[in-house]
Amino acid sequence: MAFILSDTMRSTASEAQRMAQGDDEGARLRALDRYDILETPREETFDRITRLARRIFGTSTASVTLVDGHRQWFKAREGLDATETPRWPAFCHATVKRAAPLVVTDASIDPDFAENPFVVGDPRIRFYAGAPLMTPDGHAIGALCVIDQHPRAFGRAEVAILEDLAKIVMDEMELRLLATQDALTGVLSRRAFREEAERALRLAVRHGHDLSILMVDLDRFKSVNDRFGHAAGDAVLGRSAAACVGQLRGSDVIGRLGGEEFAIALPHAGARAALEVAERLRQAIVAETHTFGGATIQMTASFGVASRGPSSADVDELLRDADAALYLAKAQGRNRCVAAGSEERETEATGFSRVLKNGRILTGHGAAAVECTVRSLSGRGARIDVSSAAEVPERFDLAIGAEDLAHPCRVVRVAHRHIEVEFL
Structure with missing residues (x-):
């Protein structure tokens, strides 16, 4: 087991340039991309690990952090409001560089971190311990870390616990590569949905027929977990997914992207037809009633709709457009369906x-x-x-x-x- 204290972390522009040109960095990013986890919603599986880490070590903050080309992005976080920060000054960037645990007992006097913007400014880090998230083929794609605003000691036994928690994170991510079905709702997993949606889009492009993507997000879902517990939240997710499945054709594809967010691919459905399907699904979700502890609640959902244009050959493009429309539905008051406008669509560039x-x-x-x-x-x-x-x-x-x-x-x-x- 490696136990490494900080010694050579200098976030200079020249270092960034050297790293950006390295073949190892390209391989590391390809390894990260395999998990298709960036930009996914918060999930209880990972939140539970950060809560546990925070309690075990008694720190103010814990996070499951993924590092891509320009930032560190938090898949799970406790005691932290931000969802991402720039990469180069990030302590987790240093952990990823080492591909080994990093412990900084007092950043304010550490020669490598004393002038770091996250030390001299918010969140004013003093203590940091991070264990890398290592893929089976040896790439560090992020870190599980704990942070505090007060200096503290951190021994080898504590590093070993942090490493074990980091391995649990990676075990969960590896399992998701193998799964084709979401265990909670029975719909497709995120990865399996993407594969099926890409297959449907290739057919649509080849034969020149319509295809639309719906993004679905249950409104104010967090309040269900907070008020009634996660078991109740799981029940709501399962019944809401089943309500949607009951309204879909056999050729339609539905998957859970993570948290309370779902996506649906509708072959042979243009913008108008897809919006009508979204409205039916919205009404089906509202029609479900849920009773917990003597209280009866109804859920609502917001929908974003994107349809294939003449040059669309990229599922990610459609998902981005549907997600932008979903954001508008939320901003306009939730419990509604919004279609992506043609002005938001790519019209010239092809073959991405x-x-x-x-x-x-x-x-x-x-x-x-x-x-x-x-x-x-x-x-x-x-x-x-x-x-x-x-x-x-x-x-x-x-x-x-x-x-x-x-x-x-x-x-x-x-x-x-x-x-x-x-x-x-």
Whole structure:
């Protein structure tokens, strides 16, 4: 068992550049992408592990952290409001670099962390212990960590416990690679849904027929867990999924993406037909009544609808559009169905392939760089994620992974932290 204290963590631009060009980093990101876990909703399975870690070690914060090209993203977190932070100053980034446990007993006097922005500013970290999330083929894709605002000791026995908890996280992620059915609701698992949806989309493209994707999110589901407990929440999920299945055709595909979020693929259904299906499903969920401890409740759900355009050949694109429409449904008051507008759809770029690569947005002839994650590529452009779209100019050079060549490009679409660019 490795027990390593901090010694050489310097988050400089030159280090970031060297790491971005490394073949090992590309392999690490491909390993992370296999699990298809980034941007998934919170789930009790992982939340339970962070609650347990926080209680065992008595710290203010615990998280299951995944590190992609430009950020650390929290699949589960306790004592932390943020859902992600930039990668390079992150303590978990240092753990991933080492692929071994990292313990910092007092960051304020540690020569490698004393000037770290997360030490001198919020959340004012003093103590950190992280165990890497190691894939079977030896890649560190993230960390299970505990953090506190007070210095403290952390011995080898405690490191061993943290490593065991990190292995439990990875065991759960490995099991999900094998599962085709969601054990709780009986619908397809996230990975199996994606495979079936991709198959349906390929057929739609080949034969020129319609296909739509629905995103479904149960409204205020957390209040059920908080008020009646997780067993009640599980029952609501199961009955809501069954209500949807009862309204679908045999050719339709439904899967649980995580938490209280589901997705449905509707072959041979255009925008109008898909919106009608969504409305039927919404009414079916509302019609279910749930009784817990003498209290009877009804659930509502919000739906986002996206339909295949003439050039759509990417399930991720449809899922993003449906998710954006779902966000609008929530913002407009919940318990409603909203279709993605044509102005939100990609109309020119075709042939995007899903990837997960680290990238750098270069400006000023390479003098300044913003880290990003490349999500998909075509011969004509790329789709990238950044921590803040406000930092990105209209035109820049995009360096991708270990490639020596930077691509001149211009921004053609911005949605929150997601940017689509066209190569010039």
